[in-house]
Amino acid sequence: MTNRRGPNHRLRAMLTEAGWTQEALARAVNTLGGEIGTVLRYDRTSVAHWLAGTQPRHPAPHLAAEALSRRLGRAVTPEAAGFSAGVREAPPLDPVTGFTTLCRADSDTSRRRPLHQRPYRVAEAVVPGPPPAERPAVPGPRGEGTAALHDAVSFFAASIDTHGGRHARSALAAYLADDVTPLLAQRRSGRARRELFVLASRLAFLLARMYEDGLLHGAAQRYYAFAHQLAGEVGDRTAWSVVLRAMSGQAQRLGHLAPAIQLAEAAREGVRDAPPAQQAYVQAQLAVVLGLGGDRRGALAALRLAERAADRATCAAAPFDAYPVAALHFQTSAVLEALGDLPGALAALRRAAGERSASDVRGRALTQARFGQLLLRTGHLDEACAAWESFVHAQERLRSGDAERALRQMRQALRPYRNRGRAAELLARTVQAR
Template identity: 90%
Template sequence: MTNRRGPNNRLRAMLSEADWTQEALARAVNTLGGEIGTVLRYDRTSVAHWLAGTQPRPPVPQLAAEALSRRLGRAVSPAAVGFAADVQEAPPLDSVTGFTALCRSDGDASRRRPLHQRPYRVAEAVVPALPPAAPPESPAPRAEGTAGLHDAVDFFAASIDTHGGRHARSALAAYLADDVTPLLGQRRSRRARRELFVLASRLAFLLARMYEDGQLHGIAQRYYGFAHQLAGEVGDRTAWSVVLRAMSGQAQRLGHLAPAIQLAEAAQEGARGAPPAHQAYVQAQLAVVWGLGGDARGALAALGRAERAADRATAAASPFDVYPAAALHFQTSAVLEALGDLPGALGALRRAAGERSADDLRGRALTQARFGQLLLRTGRLDEACAAWECFLHAQERLRSGEAERALREMRQALRPYRNRGRAAELLARTVQGR
């Protein structure tokens, strides 16, 4: 920390307006630290120092501002809290300019750290306007010069499933900065430009997924934003809706249900007329957030639409044109759990586990981890331990923040049973594996 002259009256006024104690702000900052993969342990004495004029090191100014933004329901800047921000984000002139600047900064190791410390901003989890639809085009061969981009989409999508989001992340950031963004400003035919922008959108989407899986939610949010802008730029509503569906999932997992519902509903609007696999992907997420919001009828109706769309889907070569049955079963389990049907949720998870591809190591790990949690909630400790053993077997081979979070949740769930045989063995195994 560095000292500043005089008390921080702006922060004091913000705490008063938010009706927060110093301890409450410290807890909120610590929670936000988890959203950027950083363990923080601030307490009320830390906030007392800030009120006295001490300047905390980054990323605390940004985290404190976001915590107060969420509490007050409006955007609050670090300066409004009496802190200096280390990074000022100027709004880009257009999507290509902004995306290029972000990729170049992210691809530069000396400029990357502040980007990765950016918190997820609820005020920015807004529904973008539905883009004008591009005129329909008949199927055509791939545009010249895009074969490498198609291969990159396939490679990085498979990498996330097989190795986790922390694997090859910097490689994708560098690829976007060095090989993809220079192509976006080139003059091309309308068809070729659309294909290029959609491919760039998909690669941005994949990098967002990598960052989200690595618990770096702020930078993930930025890449999701540019992914939907690039798709919207060329009027591809299907690609646009896929991104909004993922943004809804991120907001939901972070506990922001209202924007998660709004984004899922917008994704549904954008997916009208989309191929069945895309509609299933979108409807499944809509079912989850409606279920969490207490709309049982709407959730089950959306789930039914997802299942019927999945039945109509045909085989496809691109990972963006397929919605695996295992993924749909996993979402089905989340819907049924939200509606209080634990036996149904367990049955859906069993089906998800049975249908996971052998290459989808991350999906298998997270499915088994969730299976263990639900089994324990129904009092079936031995079965839960068996599921968690399968989870650990996969988790140990992954570089995934989501899998690490599931490991922490497993340990917490098993602590009351630490003197029971299989539970004790699992806890000991995870300690030794650290």
């Protein structure tokens, strides 16, 4: 806690409007702490102090404001809730300047912390208007001066799959700040400019994925936003839609289904003329969120379109140009699980596990983790433990927040069976992962 001022009448009024107790606000702030990778233990007494005028330390004011925003359905700033914001974000800038500012702050260890403590903001999970369509920058021969960027995209995409999102994250942030953003400021025209901006968008997308896998969702949201803005600047609707699809997935995983559906639907509109692989990638996510929303017919229709597009796609090794069959099976499983077809979901996960590349350690780990959960739900404890044993073996090689969360979920699911052979062994093996 910091300095005390007069009673916080604004916060009290908002609690009344929200219909929340002091304990409810504390729980919501603690939950948001999990979205920035921080364990918080605020309680009713903490909120009572805030109401009396004590100013909590950063990032609590921003987390409390976001919690109230979600509850009230409108944007609430820390100041509106009676707090001193402390760390303020600069006003919106043009995409290049804003992206440059963000990358430089992220690569500076003395300025990085506020970015990492930024909450995911539901009010910003909005559907942007599609960019005016121009001729896509890729695929095609590598332009002059961009070979290194193509190699960087391949390297960092492979790093996420093999080592997890927490590996090489600061390296990508520094690369963007030192090597990529200066190129964006140079005067280029035509195809060279389009290619450069799309490659920068892809690198921003990959850093967003790293932050998301590290459970730093606010930072991920900011990079996703600049990724779609950079693609939009050069009218590449395919690249723009791919980012919106990922933004939909993030909103879905955080439990914000309405914006997840809106983002997925906007992405679908943007890939109507895209290559089949990108169409499959987008349609598969749309199928998942429609299934979660109870639209069975829409979900199955989107899934069929994803499968047909995947069948038409040509083999491609470069990231962003291919949609792996294993990933489609994984999404198919999520659709079928949402629609209540657990046997079908299990069958799709088996296919996903069989198709995963040996280098996709993260994908294999998360597939086996979900396989274990579904097997246990259907009463197959021994098979679930076998799947989880494979998961734990892969998870030990990763630096991934998603994998660590899956490990905690596994332990929670196995606690009722802690006296049963293989379950007891798994719990003992992972005793430090709590």
